[in-house]
Amino acid sequence: MTQRSTNSLRANSIQKKLILVMAAMLASVLCVNLFIFNQINSMVRQIDSIFTSNVTIGELADTLGLVENRVYEYLNTKSSTALEDYYRYEQEYRDLIQQLNNQNVDSDTKMLEKNIRNMSETYLAKTEETLQAKRGRNVERYKACFEEETQLFEYINYYIYELDGLQFRLNSRNYQMLLSSMNILEIFSMVIMLLIFGFCLFLAIMTIRTMIGPLTHLSAAAHKVADGEFEVELPEAVSRDEVGIVTSAFRQMLESIKVYIDRVKSGVEKEAQMKARELSMEAHLKEAQLKYLQAQINPHFLFNSLNAGAQLAVMEDAEQTGIFMEKMADFFRYNVKKMEGDATLLEEIEAVDNYIFILNVRYAGDITYEKQINADIDNIRVPSMILQPIVENAVSHGIHDNMAEGKIQLFVGKEEDQLRISVMDNGIGMSHEEIEAVMCGKLHQEQRDGNSTGIGLDNVINRLKLYYNCQEPLSIHSEGKGMGTEVTILLPLDEGGMEHV
């Protein structure tokens, strides 16, 4: 993956782009320059070659002069060197005239060449004849021949001179033509160079703009982000070069920052909620504790005294009194001990048992108490002091006026993934308005009678709500006046049957 991304980066990198663009510009400039250079070079060669024909004609005249000179010298001195030179120059001259035209062509220069060629052949034949006559010592003949060939030499010279002039005029015309065409080519070259300059400039501007444009956008976006504005529009990363990669990375970074900020925000909110819950819980507990302390000024002294009373009863063999004192002591110890945390459901039920026992002693066993536990409740933990206030409520409001027939039923059972705890009485019952008032917390229990531990039903409801973080942990059901009341707590159970803490 890393290798592939590196490769793709390389394939589209700015470096490569720059190299390609520069190479394209340089190549175009080089090609055009080479072309123009080649044209100029070729033209210069052409100009150089224009007057070569005049040079050749000059050579022709020179060689002819040498031939004539050697003939004269030989005739004059009969020198073998002159003869040798003559043959050399004669051959050279023959070679030169071989290059001349020998056709009847409709061109003055060509026809002059033909005449020169033919005259030269006649001339060379005549020189040969002269030399032969000289060798044969035929004085009259070689003198006559020499005269003739000298005359021919002059004619040829005239013709060469004429050809030279004609050729020069022609070459000058060609030279003028080449010069004027060179001027035109110069204009062509200028236009082409200007075009290539424009092309390179345009290419450079486009390349720089393509590369710098996204960077400018990106830096503007970065400035906005630095100022705290996260909702910026980023340019689409069209190219896959470094700038494109930086842009998309910046976009990803921005999104990550947004997600992180959201997460931090919700974390803070949750924490604040938790804090509020904790504070509220604490406040309720404090309230319960305060109310309890208001009711029981010194429970420790009380249950120590009760323990002392129990021991005294045992020593006096008053067993019933001893049990009563012990239950009293247990009840108050539980109260004191468990007010600050949660407790097991079993402990709660035990507290209810103790409370009913105490009331029955007080009211001579008038309250019928039935307990039905249909679930394994060993490990279930609940907020402390929730069942006793409900039972206390049932006694105080439900069956208070008719203790003898009063009946309190406690039912614990499992229903699907919930644990149902019901406290039922057969007392005076409640109207809907009363139930509504209790559930909304509008009805506060202000009575301070001898049966109350001081904790109201609204406090229990609030603590249950906070503990289980649910809206209706407790429901009150009554068929109406005189029909009794059922208070039900539905506790959520986790998968292992353990209660949620």
Add this chain to the structure above:
Amino acid sequence: MKKTIIPITAVLIATTVLLLGMWSYYSSVVTEIEQQGSNAAVYDRHYVVVSEDSSELWQSIYESAREAAARENVYLEWIGANSPANYTLKDSMKVAIASKVDGIILYPWGGLDVTEQINEAAKQGIPVVTVLNDCNESDRISFVGINSYQMGQIYGEQILNLLEDGMNRVLVLVNTSMEDVNTNLMYSQMNAVVEAGKPRTKKVEISAYSVDSTANFEAEEVIRDIFINSDSLPDILICLDPVSTECAYQAIVDYNEVGNVNIVGYYTSDIVMNAIHKGLIPAAVTIDTGEIGRYSIDALNEYLSAGHVSNYFNVGLSIVTKDETK
């Protein structure tokens, strides 16, 4: 992307087109220079004109001969026409022979004997045709020219037309280069025609005056001399060559002798034609230069093809008067 590609493509196309244009323009210039002369027509034969006379008459003969030659696939060259060298007829003949041309059209004049050169050419296998002036003792293959008898007849008739009552002095300007049998024949025939045709009331005195029109400026000086000496002014001036015709015409204008001296000219150059048209010169004898050129080329061609040719081609003569110029 499109915005970038379109101008780039346009610039590249423009550059390529310009480069191609540059290349093709340069190639065309170079090709034009290199192919100079290479496309020129190639001819089967090469004839030369040898003439010292470069008058309008001869220019005209040369042009017509050149046209006839081109039609026959022959290249015709006038030796020495553009050369700085002042070739004599003999020189030109020698050059032509040394150049191994296929045929020579020669205008012998100025009294220079070119028989030797004609014979030398014939020896080298180069046929020679003489034009206007013959060299009948040489080995020339043919003569293209005018019939002197006919010429004398025409001049005589023109003199008769111009005769006035009383004495008529006729001066014939004889070119020294033409003082041969033909000139004598022409002169005598002219005399004969005038003698035979003149009315009794009119007297004619014909005399000849030698003019060397081959020598530079000679003709003009001689004719001026005649006009300066007004006592010897003729009534009718007969010119037998183009140069003396033009000189005589200029002289009658300069000396205010128009109407007093009637000129019968030779050859209708532009100046002479104009003079005839204005009535300053009554008439001029003219020859068909086209016919001369054509006959010369035909004679050479025929000789080279068949090995023989008629040794005389008669060129038609005609007279131009004011009526003909209208």
